[in-house]
Amino acid sequence: MSTPTDRVRRADRSSIRVMFDLAERHDGDLVRLEVGEPDFDTPQHVVDAAARAAREGETHYTSNAGLPACRRAISETLAAEFGVRYDPDEIVVTVGGMEALHLAVLATVSPGEELLVPGPTWPNYETQALLADGSFREVPMPAESGFALEADRVIDAMGDDTGAVVLTTPSNPTGRVFDPAACRAVVEAAADHDAYVIADEVYLGLTYDGAAEGIAAHTGHPDHVVTVGSCSKAYAMTGWRLGWLAGDGHLVDEVTKVREATTACASSVAQHAAIAALTGPKGPFEEMRRAFRRRRDLVVDRVAEIDGLSCPRPEGAFYAFLDPGLDADSLSVATYLLEEHGVVLAPGDGFGETAPERLRLSFANSLDRLDEGFDRIEAGLRAY
Ligand SMILES: Cc1ncc(COP(=O)(O)O)c(C=O)c1O
Structure with a gap:
């Protein structure tokens, strides 16, 4: 029987993809903070x-x-x-x-x-x-x-x-x-x-x-x-x-x-x-960047308020790399937060071996949804 080469078979399926698939199969109201793309549409x-x-x-x-x-x-x-x-x-x-x-x-x-x-x-x-x-x-x-x-x-x-x-x-x-x-x-x-x-x-x-x-x-x-x-x-x-x-x-x-x-x-x-x-005109892109900065500021404030939670200050992109302060692997914590508290984060072990206990949060989402997401993270970490 012919088989695909090792070159293609060696590649792993990332745990980010696992969370994405879990979220897609879930029926309830989820705050999706695992996504790596802007929530804005391309300007007209x-x-x-x-x-x-x-x-x-x-x-x-x-x-x-x-x-x-x-x-x-x-x-x-x-x-x-x-x-x-x-x-x-x-x-x-x-x-x-x-x-x-x-x-x-x-x-x-x-x-x-x-x-x-x-x-x-x-x-x-x-x-x-x-x-x-x-x-x-x-x-x-x-x-x-x-x-x-x-x-x-x-x-x-x-x-x-x-x-x-x-x-x-x-x-x-x-x-x-x-x-x-x-x-x-x-x-x-x-x-x-x-x-x-x-x-x-x-x-x-x-x-x-x-x-x-x-x-x-x-x-x-x-x-x-x-x-x-x-x-x-x-x-x-x-x-x-x-x-x-x-x-x-x-x-x-x-x-x-x-x-x-x-x-x-x-x-x-x-x-x-x-x-x-x-x-062409730069206005729509500058507006998006200002929106991302406001969201970044909200993330920094909310992380500082939640006991045990921390992250390096995001200076760019739209990610915060959260340390939940738990002695547990990130895929289990992310699965728990999704299933029990309705908030989706990307497990840190999807980003190499440096910090497998972390969770990546994407702030490519509205201020309201981010606030709601942090409420859920806070409740989830307290109950863990
Ligand atoms: C670090 C990094 N590099 C490159 C890319 C590729 O982006 P694209 O192919 O959409 O330009 C991404 C997309 O998520 C990324 O996060």
Whole structure:
């Protein structure tokens, strides 16, 4: 009998997915705080631009790297908003940040090499390393410093077999924004090892305590950085599947060549939507970011009020990584909170081995629902 390869069978089913399926099967009123996407719809001017493009016949393949106008819009946005400079021909428009990360790992991790990621970490990097026939190594960051990036720990873990290091800032699941000096130190060490840093900056447009700079903006070795971004989060466009990879021209050319055989190009209509999002009115996106900041403030206040509960202050993205202060595994606690108290959180063991006792809360939900969610969490923890 033929069997699928180990390469695809090795990948685990994440416990986040387990919670999602439990929630979908549940009949009662649930406060869903496990979801990793904005609750806002894509602003109207973006939808109109895409509809117009489709009506006007922009329905064909684009070049593998993407429409020149879309690459230009991405280049100008990265420079204006994050101080990161890439020429349009150093940018590939991808099917979400996800494809950009997959291509980045394929292009930087050779078979047998390691992909290093500070923990806690978003789970898909591990699958991407396996698909590249590489291996995955999580380097735990200490809970005492709120999972801030400690460059020395990452640098100590690097060796001759390091292909790339992923730095996710703002972080999923912690919401932390990494210190620029720590990022720079990791990039410099990566350059010494002839390795790359993959800067996963899909949440960089959502920061709440000051302006954000991209990692490639503040390093002496920009050719060792691959920048990944996306319209999904800051522009409320998860379903359009539109992201980008930016980097050294040589790497970008190789990536563009192989993606001919995978997705060929990002959707033409979605690329027109992205042009409208990146070059059109900014008001609707600023309004969303203000809403996320208000929710972040509510999360910080409510966590401080609940006995035994704590989390690092979320500085970006829309996640809080809660320590419930219980001596129990997070999947059981999350299942209990769902079944007995009607609130859904993502178990920490879905984010690597660094902090399996934690629970990730997404504040991509209204202030009222968040308040209700915290009431339920409070009641649930008290009764546990
Ligand atoms: C850390 C991180 N990187 C990348 C992505 C990919 O997002 P997309 O493919 O929608 O751009 C996500 C989505 O949840 C994410 O959380």
